[in-house]
Amino acid sequence: DIVRKNEDAIDQAIAAIEKIEYPDSWAECPDNRVAFLEASSNPNDPPFVKEIMRPLQRMEGDSLPVSLFDPRGIMPPGTTKYEKRGFAPKVANWSEWEKCSQCNMCAFMCPHAAIRPFYFTKEEAAAAPPHFDGLPAAG
Numbered sequence: 001d002i003v004r005k006n007e008d009a010i011d012q013a014i015a016a017i018e019k020i021e022y023p024d025s026w027a028e029c030p031d032n033r034v035a036f037l038e039a040s041s042n043p044n045d046p047p048f049v050k051e052i053m054r055p056l057q058r059m060e061g062d063s064l065p066v067s068l069f070d071p072r073g074i075m076p077p078g079t080t081k082y083e084k085r086g087f088a089p090k091v092a093n094w095s096e097w098e099k100c101s102q103c104n105m106c107a108f109m110c111p112h113a114a115i116r117p118f119y120f121t122k123e124e125a126a127a128a129p130p131h132f133d134g135l136p137a138a139g
Helices: 002-015 024-028 033-040 047-057 105-109 122-126
Strands: none
Touching: 033 047
16 A cells, blocks of 8 residues: 555656746856855854865865764854855745644754744743744644
């Protein structure tokens, strides 16, 4: 039954494929990623940012020696302030609370990490800053 459902899902996905027309000029779109990263760099950036983050952002990660990385596999905290790619110039303001199923996929997919699902008490909700939104927990 599971295999059949997976096959049906694949068939439905294939049936829903649509050709997207785009301007020919897109083929010549300049890649200004490196120029942007260089312009946003600062000589006072920490070594991790200069030696690891910037090359990774320039898609040059394959050139980095393993010895540069922390053997524990951790990243230093606070590095997100150096990750400014402008990939979402607008942040959505969702107000359709009645449609929320509390699956937390929004928190998982949010590129800004601005959606944080937490349980909180009535007292904590009452003491929250203005415009703090929440829903009663389902289930």
